[in-house]
Amino acid sequence: MAHHAHPSAPAHGHSTHTHTHGSDATPNGLPEILDLDAALFAPHLTALTGRIACLAGDDVQHIVDLGSGTGTGTFALLERFPTARVTAVDSSPAMLERLASAARDRRLGDRVRTLEADAGAGLPGVVDADLVWAAASLHHLDDPATALAGIRAALRPGGLLAVAEVDGMPKFLPEDGDAGELEARCREALGGLHAERLPHRGADWGSLLAAAGLPVEQERAERWELRTPLPEGAGRYAYLVFERIRGTLEGRIGAGDLAALDRLIGGGPEDVRHRDDLVVRSTRETWMARRPT
Numbered sequence: 242m243a244h245h246a247h248p249s250a251p252a253h254g255h256s257t258h259t260h261t262h263g264s265d266a267t268p269n270g271l272p273e274i275l276d277l278d279a280a281l282f283a284p285h286l287t288a289l290t291g292r293i294a295c296l297a298g299d300d301v302q303h304i305v306d307l308g309s310g311t312g313t314g315t316f317a318l319l320e321r322f323p324t325a326r327v328t329a330v331d332s333s334p335a336m337l338e339r340l341a342s343a344a345r346d347r348r349l350g351d352r353v354r355t356l357e358a359d360a361g362a363g364l365p366g367v368v369d370a371d372l373v374w375a376a377a378s379l380h381h382l383d384d385p386a387t388a389l390a391g392i393r394a395a396l397r398p399g400g401l402l403a404v405a406e407v408d409g410m411p412k413f414l415p416e417d418g419d420a421g422e423l424e425a426r427c428r429e430a431l432g433g434l435h436a437e438r439l440p441h442r443g444a445d446w447g448s449l450l451a452a453a454g455l456p457v458e459q460e461r462a463e464r465w466e467l468r469t470p471l472p473e474g475a476g477r478y479a480y481l482v483f484e485r486i487r488g489t490l491e492g493r494i495g496a497g498d499l500a501a502l503d504r505l506i507g508g509g510p511e512d513v514r515h516r517d518d519l520v521v522r523s524t525r526e527t528w529m530a531r532r533p534t
């Protein structure tokens with residue numbers, strides 16, 4: 242099958258692809274959530290790309306952003322590696338269009354190529370990558386072993402794979418109160434749902450990488466946290482996350498919890514956009530693995 246990929250224009254890989262885990266099958270709001278996450282946690286992301294640079298070296302020219310979403314990794318890595326270009330791979334044309342448009346706005350269009358493909362089935366036409374970045378995306382893929390074999394084939398010998406996974410949507414509310422307990426119950430309900438829909442979430446990626454011939458050189462879990470004074474956008478981020486949680490859990494949690502969620506996004510005194518007690522926090526786990534030379 243021919244794969245048409247253009248700088249800053251969405252390309253079409255598997256045109257018959259009907260993957261249901263992609264963002265197109267989920268409610269709206271995710272692209273803005275991803276962009277806000279990137280903006281709010283920019284300093285954390287800079288530290289993470291610095292760690293990648295220590296392992297990957299200076300001469301990184303070709304980067305693959307696997308499950309790129311709106312381009313959090315793409316843009317952070319283009320900044321970190323000023324002469325590199327990125328192939329952004331995603332199964333969602335809407336995500337790739339947004340990424341391509343952001344690349345043009347930032348005058349980075351000539352350094353970004355988008356590729357619409359099911360990354361679980363391999364990376365068509367992608368070879369000799371110095372670095373593959375896969376953030377919050379591997380758990381979406383149907384068969385991790387096939388996906389990792391595709392990543393290994395796309396990397397040059399000695400090339401680096403950086404995997405990041407998050408423990409779900411961030412938390413926002415104080416733990417020691419009714420609101421925190423509600424948030425914990427929602428996360429438990431979401432956990433049950435994800436176990437059905439995304440069976441590879443929370444997988445033992447270290448072992449899977451090693452089994453795929455990508456030995457892990459560094460593994461780390463970090464708590465990313467933002468406290469008052471919160472950066473601009475934190476309330477909006479919390480609002481979008483709770484709106485999404487409410488939509489997902491409707492019919493799966495009790496009426497009382499649903500009403501409490503409504504109050505968090507209803508514009509009244511409990512609304513997360515007005516509260517001064519938010520702490521934005523999540524745990525990010527990373528694995529750095531290398532294709533042997």
Ligand SMILES: C[S@@+](CC[C@H](N)C(=O)[O-])C[C@H]1O[C@@H](n2cnc3c(N)ncnc32)[C@H](O)[C@@H]1O
Nearest residue numbers: 263264308309310313331332333359360376381
């Ligand atoms: C949670 S988002 C993460 C986006 C981005 N990596 C980030 O860190 O912000 C997961 C992304 O993986 C993409 N995705 C899901 N299944 C995919 C597949 N089979 N092949 C390629 N991309 C996929 C989704 O469309 C979505 O953009």
